[in-house]
Amino acid sequence: MNVPFFNYQDLYLKDKIIVDQAIESVMNKGAFILQKELADFEKYLAHYTGAKFALGVANGTDALWLAMMACGLKPGDEVLMPSHTYVATPAAANFIGLNPILVDCNDDHLMCIDDMKEKISPKTRAIIPVQLNGRTLNMAELLSIADQNSLLVIEDAAQGLGSKYNGQMAGTFGLAGTYSFYPAKTLGCFGDGGAIVTNDELLFNKLYELRDHGRNKSGEYQRWGLNSRLDNLQAAILLGKIKVLKQEIKRRREIAEKYHIFLSIIPDLCLPPDPSSSENHFDTYQNYEIECGDRDNLKSFLSSKGIGTIIQWGGQAVHQIKALGLYNNLPKTDRLFNKCLLLPMNTTLTSFQVDYVIESIKEFYK
Numbered sequence: 191m192n193v194p195f196f197n198y199q200d201l202y203l204k205d206k207i208i209v210d211q212a213i214e215s216v217m218n219k220g221a222f223i224l225q226k227e228l229a230d231f232e233k234y235l236a237h238y239t240g241a242k243f244a245l246g247v248a249n250g251t252d253a254l255w256l257a258m259m260a261c262g263l264k265p266g267d268e269v270l271m272p273s274h275t276y277v278a279t280p281a282a283a284n285f286i287g288l289n290p291i292l293v294d295c296n297d298d299h300l301m302c303i304d305d306m307k308e309k310i311s312p313k314t315r316a317i318i319p320v321q322l323n324g325r326t327l328n329m330a331e332l333l334s335i336a337d338q339n340s341l342l343v344i345e346d347a348a349q350g351l352g353s354k355y356n357g358q359m360a361g362t363f364g365l366a367g368t369y370s371f372y373p374a375k376t377l378g379c380f381g382d383g384g385a386i387v388t389n390d391e392l393l394f395n396k397l398y399e400l401r402d403h404g405r406n407k408s409g410e411y412q413r414w415g416l417n418s419r420l421d422n423l424q425a426a427i428l429l430g431k432i433k434v435l436k437q438e439i440k441r442r443r444e445i446a447e448k449y450h451i452f453l454s455i456i457p458d459l460c461l462p463p464d465p466s467s468s469e470n471h472f473d474t475y476q477n478y479e480i481e482c483g484d485r486d487n488l489k490s491f492l493s494s495k496g497i498g499t500i501i502q503w504g505g506q507a508v509h510q511i512k513a514l515g516l517y518n519n520l521p522k523t524d525r526l527f528n529k530c531l532l533l534p535m536n537t538t539l540t541s542f543q544v545d546y547v548i549e550s551i552k553e554f555y556k
């Protein structure tokens with residue numbers, strides 16, 4: 191049996207009816223840029239997340255830097271974020287002159303709030319929590335610290351769509367939240383895509399203008415802007431797919447439950463919190479990131495069995511990437527990156543494939 195880490199071809203086959211319908215309709219209408227499907231998707235996304243406003247943009251990285259810029263952050267401002275994130279999070283900050291300050295991680299692999307507190311300085315202006323692997327941080331605690339220190343909160347929820355803390359959706363806690371629709375994300379399109387949500391109407395209007403050459407809803411120029419539109423074809427596909435997102439998340443949680451039941455007995459492994467482990471968290475398992483003492487041997491053994499696994503971000507947390515010059519002493523993240531591994535986790539996996547992954551891991555530890 192073969193279990194690729196991610197099967198991009200099956201992504202189309204799995205949702206063929208939805209995708210074909212969306213493409214045919216948009217093609218026949220010739221409606222490609224800033225059309226009804228985009229507006230409908232934005233409306234649906236706002237409704238789904240519980241935010242007042244949603245705006246489609248070109249990708250999740252643009253969503254981040256547009257949100258940071260529109261919130262009024264200025265060159266030289268320090269922004270706190272975890273080192274265990276995609277390079278896009280600090281890159282978005284760096285791109286507009288902000289100074290990303292990297293924070294250590296917790297046992298659940300998300301940003302450590304205690305370490306974050308220590309790193310607040312007179313120059314700190316914002317916190318960018320990353321809702322990693324489909325899990326939302328303890329946002330009650332984070333917001334109270336942000337409040338005490340007058341810091342803005344912009345959530346990188348690229349991996350967090352649908353995940354909740356205390357019943358509230360990732361992306362909706364701070365001034366703005368961002369999502370990515372990269373194909374491998376929980377809600378993926380067939381190219382690049384992203385979105386920003388906010389409850390602040392002024393901020394929304396500013397973002398609306400920035401995304402499309404500075405033009406407002408009446409087409410009048412209000413400011414300098416650029417082109418970061420989510421194209422209507424991708425929006426139409428996303429509109430079809432977001433309507434079945436609930437089932438997708440249910441399936442991810444089933445797979446996580448199965449991994450938990452059969453793998454939690456192996457002493458060398460440390461697994462993510464299982465789906466029913468906490469009342470406060472609703473996790474969507476964008477990724478299933480385990481820790482294993484014998485990681486590199488397990489990885490090659492699984493590879494010899496035809497099972498693909500990866501180490502997130504190509505094996506380096508952001509502070510470990512020499513070329514970026516953001517070195518910081520983050521012992522927990524360093525330790526994690528000697529042990530972390532992503533097991534296959536997506537909705538193209540069959541139950542046989544999930545069983546095979548489990549059996550193969552058990553065989554390695556036998």
Ligand SMILES: *Cc1c(COP(=O)(O)O)cnc(C)c1O
Binds near residue numbers: 250276320348
């Ligand atoms: C995917 C991802 C992004 C960037 O999204 P793109 O759409 O690829 O630009 C940002 N942050 C995190 C945590 C991500 O996983």
